[in-house]
Structures are given as structure tokens and as C-alpha cells.
Amino acid sequence: MNNLNLAWRNLWRNRRRTMITSASIFFAVFFALVMRSIQLGSYDHMYKNVIESYTGYIQVQHKDFWDEKIVDNTFAYDRQLERQLLEDENVEASIPRFESFALASNGPQTKGVLVMGVDPEKERYLSKVTDKMVKYRLTPEALEKIKQDSNLPEKVKELAILFENSAYTNNSRMQLDLGIDDKLASEIMPSIESYTAFQNASIHMGEPGVWVGDKLSQYLQLGIGDTIVLISQGYHATTAAGKYEIKGIVKLPLPDIDNKIVYLPLDICQELYNAEGNLTSLALAVSNNRDKTIAETVQRISKLVSEEHKVMEWREMNEVMVSQMDADDKGGQIMLGILYLVIAFGVFGTVLMLTAERKREFGVLVAIGMQKKKLASIMTLEMLLIGLLGILSGALVASVLILYGVEHPIVFKGETAKMFEEYGMEPKMAFWTIGTYYISQILIVALMVLLAIGYPIRKIFGMNLVNALRA
Amino acid sequence: MKTSTKLLTLLLLWGMTLPMLGQELSPQEIVRKADEKFNGEKTSISQMAMTIVRPTWERTVELKSWSSGREYSLTLITAPAKDKGQSFLKRDNEMWSWNPTIDRLIKLPPSMMSQGWMGSDYTNDDILKESSVVNDYDHEIIGEELIEDRLCYKIKMVAKEDAAVIWGFQIRWIDKKDFLFLKSELYDEDGYLIRTELGKEIKSMGGRLIPSLLEIIPEEEEGQLTIVKIKEIEFNTPIKDSFFSQQNMKRVR
Numbered sequence: 001m002n003n004l005n006l007a008w009r010n011l012w013r014n015r016r017r018t019m020i021t022s023a024s025i026f027f028a029v030f031f032a033l034v035m036r037s038i039q040l041g042s043y044d045h046m047y048k049n050v051i052e053s054y055t056g057y058i059q060v061q062h063k064d065f066w067d068e069k070i071v072d073n074t075f076a077y078d079r080q081l082e083r084q085l086l087e088d089e090n091v092e093a094s095i096p097r098f099e100s101f102a103l104a105s106n107g108p109q110t111k112g113v114l115v116m117g118v119d120p121e122k123e124r125y126l127s128k129v130t131d132k133m134v135k136y137r138l139t140p141e142a143l144e145k146i147k148q149d150s151n152l153p154e155k156v157k158e159l160a161i162l163f164e165n166s167a168y169t170n171n172s173r174m175q176l177d178l179g180i181d182d183k184l185a186s187e188i189m190p191s192i193e194s195y196t197a198f199q200n201a202s203i204h205m206g207e208p209g210v211w212v213g214d215k216l217s218q219y220l221q222l223g224i225g226d227t228i229v230l231i232s233q234g235y236h237a238t239t240a241a242g243k244y245e246i247k248g249i250v251k252l253p254l255p256d257i258d259n260k261i262v263y264l265p266l267d268i269c270q271e272l273y274n275a276e277g278n279l280t281s282l283a284l285a286v287s288n289n290r291d292k293t294i295a296e297t298v299q300r301i302s303k304l305v306s307e308e309h310k311v312m313e314w315r316e317m318n319e320v321m322v323s324q325m326d327a328d329d330k331g332g333q334i335m336l337g338i339l340y341l342v343i344a345f346g347v348f349g350t351v352l353m354l355t356a357e358r359k360r361e362f363g364v365l366v367a368i369g370m371q372k373k374k375l376a377s378i379m380t381l382e383m384l385l386i387g388l389l390g391i392l393s394g395a396l397v398a399s400v401l402i403l404y405g406v407e408h409p410i411v412f413k414g415e416t417a418k419m420f421e422e423y424g425m426e427p428k429m430a431f432w433t434i435g436t437y438y439i440s441q442i443l444i445v446a447l448m449v450l451l452a453i454g455y456p457i458r459k460i461f462g463m464n465l466v467n468a469l470r471a
Numbered sequence: 472m473k474t475s476t477k478l479l480t481l482l483l484l485w486g487m488t489l490p491m492l493g494q495e496l497s498p499q500e501i502v503r504k505a506d507e508k509f510n511g512e513k514t515s516i517s518q519m520a521m522t523i524v525r526p527t528w529e530r531t532v533e534l535k536s537w538s539s540g541r542e543y544s545l546t547l548i549t550a551p552a553k554d555k556g557q558s559f560l561k562r563d564n565e566m567w568s569w570n571p572t573i574d575r576l577i578k579l580p581p582s583m584m585s586q587g588w589m590g591s592d593y594t595n596d597d598i599l600k601e602s603s604v605v606n607d608y609d610h611e612i613i614g615e616e617l618i619e620d621r622l623c624y625k626i627k628m629v630a631k632e633d634a635a636v637i638w639g640f641q642i643r644w645i646d647k648k649d650f651l652f653l654k655s656e657l658y659d660e661d662g663y664l665i666r667t668e669l670g671k672e673i674k675s676m677g678g679r680l681i682p683s684l685l686e687i688i689p690e691e692e693e694g695q696l697t698i699v700k701i702k703e704i705e706f707n708t709p710i711k712d713s714f715f716s717q718q719n720m721k722r723v724r
Contacts, residue, residue: 236590
């Protein structure tokens with residue numbers, strides 16, 4: 001009978017013990033993977049939010065713009081350069097932008113705002129701002145109608161009051177906030193949608209008109225059709241002042257930007273700042289956003305642009321966020337370390353018990369003539385099998401959960417969602433799909449098992465036969 | 472005969488004492504005279520061109536300005552087209568701006584006081600708080616120098632302890648003959664030179680001799696300069712105080 005066979009039989013001789021030991025490894029792998037997945041997923045989600053609604057992956061700028069973001073540091077929109085950039089294999093589209101600050105006011109309300117001159121058509125390739133237009137809003141009038149609708153459950157009405165003035169870009173988020181489950185949704189959502197429907201219009205190149213962020217519109221108490229006044233300093237210290245009709249309200253997933261953004265058609269914005277034909281940045285939409293590919297693309301593009309320009313990568317443009325995430329990542333790794341420590345002691349504890357339990361058995365085996373070496377190798381095989389069982393089942397169950405999570409991110413609703421938003425975060429927990437992080441997590445757990453094996457092996461070789469038989 | 476000799480001696484004596492008197496002028500007196508030359512008239516109406524020079528670009532703004540005493544002034548931008556129609560009103564220590572493109576009258580908040588007016592090196596504070604060079608400083612003659620071929624008093628003016636001025640001290644060069652400020656150096660409290668102002672192209676305008684070109688050179692910014700050229704100026708045309716009103720900011724041409 002070979003060692004493996006013996007080990008296998010030994011495992012199932014005492015099923016409960018095997019189960020407990022492998023369960024501790026199972027949980028180690030499971031928690032480590034899920035935790036890591038959520039962590040990486042949230043970073044990715046946050047990066048995507050910022051990159052895709054704001055900076056883009058790569059930007060071409062005037063060389064001084066990043067250090068001093070003034071309209072004097074802009075560059076002429078060069079169509080020939082743009083054509084050259086578009087020829088690059090990884091560049092899908094170029095999105096011209098004119099970005100600056102202004103003081104916005106409506107009557108006595110005033111606030112410093114971020115002014116973005118965009119080409120609404122081209123933004124489809126990157127920020128997809130048209131998708132972020134507010135479609136529903138729980139205005140006081142809408143609330144009144146909801147309250148009077150006898151078909152609606154009380155719970156929905158209560159939640160609606162809690163979310164007064166909230167804006168939604170799609171009906172599913174509103175459904176979540178109002179705590180309506182899918183079964184009920186088909187019945188009552190249509191009427192809620194009709195009460196809360198929000199009229200929003202588009203902005204177009206050449207037509208004066210603006211979109212404002214939802215939070216900003218609430219602060220300045222502006223609605224569709226109202227006029228916003230912008231005042232700032234323009235190109236070469238001219239006065240930039242203009243008043244524009246609000247055509248639409250957008251809700252961006254980044255509350256920090258949502259509360260200060262004003263979108264203008266690019267040419268209108270250039271006119272406002274007296275910088276006709278100039279851009280602050282030319283953002284590039286890429287087809288492959290892997291770090292390495294982006295770095296290569298940046299290198300290729302840097303050769304195309306003149307000395308007056310500078311090519312920036314998203315990491316440089318979002319330095320604060322990247323370092324925040326890095327710090328958070330380190331914190332997460334410390335948490336994982338603590339998790340490993342706890343689990344390592346758990347595994348070690350079970351092994352310790354297992355060894356003590358089988359002390360007599362080992363003694364008998366050696367007494368009837370089994371070599372200690374053979375016994376040790378069987379023991380090792382047993383432990384490895386337990387480890388393998390735990391790791392495989394842990395990875396399997398975690399993968400199922402993670403794959404489900406990738407498709408269905410955890411979206412918080414009700415008051416928790418409101419709390420998240422107050423902290424400036426999107427009430428959403430995303431998962432990161434199965435990836436290379438699996439390897440390191442599994443290796444660490446495997447290492448823990450290997451370390452734990454050391455104990456029974458030492459016990460076997462250092463066994464005092466008489467004592468063992470008496471145990 | 473007797474009376475005529477008396478008169479003659481008197482005249483002679485007077486003639487002799489006149490230059491002596493000039494020499495005995497106290498530094499405070501010199502500054503007062505120069506200040507009166509500069510701001511002494513009751514009212515003025517002027518047309519100016521202000522050129523803002525920066526290392527990579529320059530820009531000229533044309534403006535028309537009405538003022539009455541130290542208290543009131545109204546300034547209208549007449550060119551370039553994009554800025555035309557903006558007006559600024561100063562009444563005592565307050566300043567408003569009117570912008571026709573947005574129909575907004577804005578009272579300049581204290582936080583904007585240290586910013587350059589129309590992007591120039593002239594701050595809003597300079598316009599508002601023109602402190603009295605006579606009363607707020609202690610004066611001392613520290614020499615004589617030639618500026619633009621004119622012999623000048625060089626006067627050091629140290630701000631009085633309780634005076635609300637932003638400069639620590641100033642050195643001014645005042646023309647001995649015509650009492651014109653030809654050069655000023657403005658230092659902060661720590662004795663660093665912050666700004667130099669030059670008066671050039673002395674001309675007779677509106678019946679008075681004045682430097683028709685002013686240069687403001689901030690010392691900390693390399694290659695920056697603001698040049699104000701007085702194109703036309705008339706003095707003592709009666710202007711009612713009611714001219715300097717918010718309503719008139721929107722109407723004035």
C-alpha cells in the first residue's frame with residue numbers, strides 16, 4: 001500500500017477532524033480572496049469613475065498647464081496634430097476640452113465652480129456625460145403626488161421623504177433608494193416614474209447653454225431655464241463674463257465634482273474666456289487601458305507633440321487619488337496580514353490538537369515496525385491533502401461569489417446609501433474579477449499549511465515510544 | 472524816490488530770498504507741493520491707455536475716467552470691444568464694478584482688494600486706499616539726484632506707526648523745479664523693494680505740467696510692467712457728486 005493511499009484513508013478515518021482542519025484553511029482562502037477582490041474592485045471602480053467622468057487616461061496639454069492651471073497656459077487646437085494622434089493604434093478618439101474656474105452666481109447665491117468646455121458629441125467616447133443627465137427627481141411636487149397615491153406602500157412614501165430632492169440618472173437606482181423590490185417594481189414604478197420625470201435638454205456646439213451638476217444646481221437653487229452668471233478672468237487678463245441658460249442637470253458619480261461642475265459647449269466656453277480656438281487639454285480615449293499599454297502609448301505620443309505640449313497619464317493627473325488609494329491599499333494589506341495571523345494560529349491549533357490526539361496511534365504504528373520516515377511522509381501527505389482541499393474549496397466558493405459580485409456589485413440602499421453619499425462616496429461596492437492576486441493569496445495560505453506541518457513531523461521524529469504508547 | 476528805492480530793495484530782497492526759501496522748504500512741504508500737483512485739483516476728466524506687459528504677451532486697455540477730489544471716481548473701459556462698457560465706481564472706501572454682459576453690479580469684496588485691477592500691476596487697494604503721502608509719513612531729504620535730466624530731491628518717507636498704509640517706507644524723487652514725482656520706490660515692512668513707479672514724458676496737459684506716462688514695475692515678477700499713458704486730461708470741469716452713482720455706472724459713455 002503506498003503512502004498516498006494510506007494518507008487518503010487516514011483522512012477519512014476521522015472525517016470530522018479533517019473537515020475542521022480544512023475548514024480553517026477554507027475560510028482563510030475565502031476571506032482573503034473576497035476581501036482582496038472587494039478592495040481591488042473598489043479602487044478600480046473609483047479610478048474608472050474619475051478617469052471616465054473627468055480626466056481620461058491620457059491628455060495632451062500645454063506644458064505649463066498642469067503646474068499653473070490658468071487660461072494663459074492653453075494651446076491652439078491643432079487639427080493636424082489631432083489626426084496624427086488618432087493614427088496611433090491605441091487611440092480611439094480625441095476629446096477637446098477647455099477647463100477653467102469661475103465664480104457662478106444666481107441672485108445672492110455665489111460659488112466657485114469648475115467650468116468645462118466640451119464637445120458634447122465627442123464626450124460620448126469618454127465621459128459619456130449624456131448618460132449622466134438627470135431623468136427623475138423627487139421634487140416636492142413629485143413627493144406630494146407620491147403621498148397622495150394610495151397604491152403605494154407606506155414604506156415607499158417614508159423613504160421618498162428621506163430622499164427628497166434626490167436626482168436619478170436611471171430608474172433602478174431610484175427603485176433601490178425607495179426600497180421597492182423587483183416583484184413590486186413593475187406594478188408601481190411606472191407611476192412613480194411619471195411623477196418624478198425630469199425634463200432635461202441637451203447642449204450643442206455653437207448654442208449658448210449649460211449643464212450644471214445636480215449638487216451645484218441645488219446649492220445655487222437653479223432649475224432648467226434659469227440663468228447662471230459666470231465671471232472669471234479670461235485669456236491674457238481679459239474679463240470673462242457671461243450669462244447662460246440652464247439646459248440640463250447632470251449627476252456625476254463623484255460628489256466632489258458634482259457640486260461644482262458647469263458644462264459649456266466648447267466654442268461658447270472659448271468665447272467666454274476670450275481664447276477662441278484654444279484648448280486646455282486634448283483627452284484621449286484608449287482602446288486598451290492596461291498600465292503597460294498606456295505607458296507605451298504615452299511614449300509614442302510624446303514623440304508626436306511639440307515642445308510646447310506635455311503628455312500626461314491618468315496617474316500623474318490624479319496623484320492625490322492614487323496616493324490615497326495606495327495608502328488605503330497598504331491599510332488593507334495590514335488587515336489581510338492580521339487575518340492571516342489569526343487563521344495561521346487557527347490552523348496551527350487544529351494541527352496541534354490533531355497531533356496530540358494521534359500520539360498513541362503514532363506510537364503503536366512505530367512499535368509494530370513502521371519507519372518514522374514513512375510515518376512522517378504519510379503525515380505530510382495528509383496535511384497537504386487537507387491544505388489542498390481547503391484551498392481549492394475556498395478558492396472555488398470565493399470565485400463563485402466574486403464572479404457573481406462582478407456582475408452584481410453590492411449597491412447600498414436607503415439610509416446607508418445616504419450616509420455613503422454624505423461621505424462623498426458612491427454607495428456601491430464593486431468586486432474585482434479573478435486575477436493574479438489569487439496566486440499570492442493562495443501561496444500565502446499554502447505557506448501557512450507548510451509551516452504547520454513542521455510541528456507533527458518534529459513530534460514524530462522526537463517521539464519517545466514508551467511515553468507515546470502510554471498516552 | 473524814496474518809496475521807489477524801498478520798493479526796489481524789497482523786490483531785490485524778495486528776489487534774493489526766493490531761492491533761499493526754496494532751499495529751506497521742509498521735506499514735508501516738498502511732498503505736499505508735489506502731491507498737490509498730482510491730485511490737487513478739484514476734478515479731472517481724463518482718457519488713458521493702460522498697457523499690461525507680461526513676459527509672453529501684452530495688452531492695452533483704453534479707459535475714460537472722471538474724478539472729484541480723493542473721494543469719488545468713475546472709470547469706464549472704452550476698448551477693446553470685449554471689455555468695453557465695464558465701469559468701476561469708487562466712493563470713499565468702497566468700490567463697485569458694473570459688467571454690461573452679465574447685467575451685474577458687484578461690490579468688490581475685501582478679498583479681491585489685493586488683486587490686480589483689470590489684470591494690471593495696479594491693485595484695487597492702490598485705487599481705493601490712496602493714503603496721504605503728506606500726513607501718513609515722516610519725511611527726510613536724503614540727497615539729490617538727476618532723473619531724466621532733472622534735478623530731484625530724494626526723499627525718504629517712513630510710514631507713521633499708526634498710519635493705515637501697506638508700505639513700510641517709500642523713497643521718492645521729486646523734481647526741484649516743478650515739484651513732480653518722477654520716481655518712487657515702495658518698500659514693504661521688511662525693507663524689500665516691492666514696486667517702482669516712474670513718471671515720464673513731462674508735458675503740459677490741461678494747462679498743467681504733468682508726467683504723461685506712468686510705469687509701474689513690480690520687482691518680484693520678472694518681465695512684468697504696467698504702463699499708463701494719459702492721452703487727454705482736463706481739470707476743474709465741474710462735476711456734480713451725483714455723477715458718481717451706481718445708476719450712472721450703467722449709463723455713462
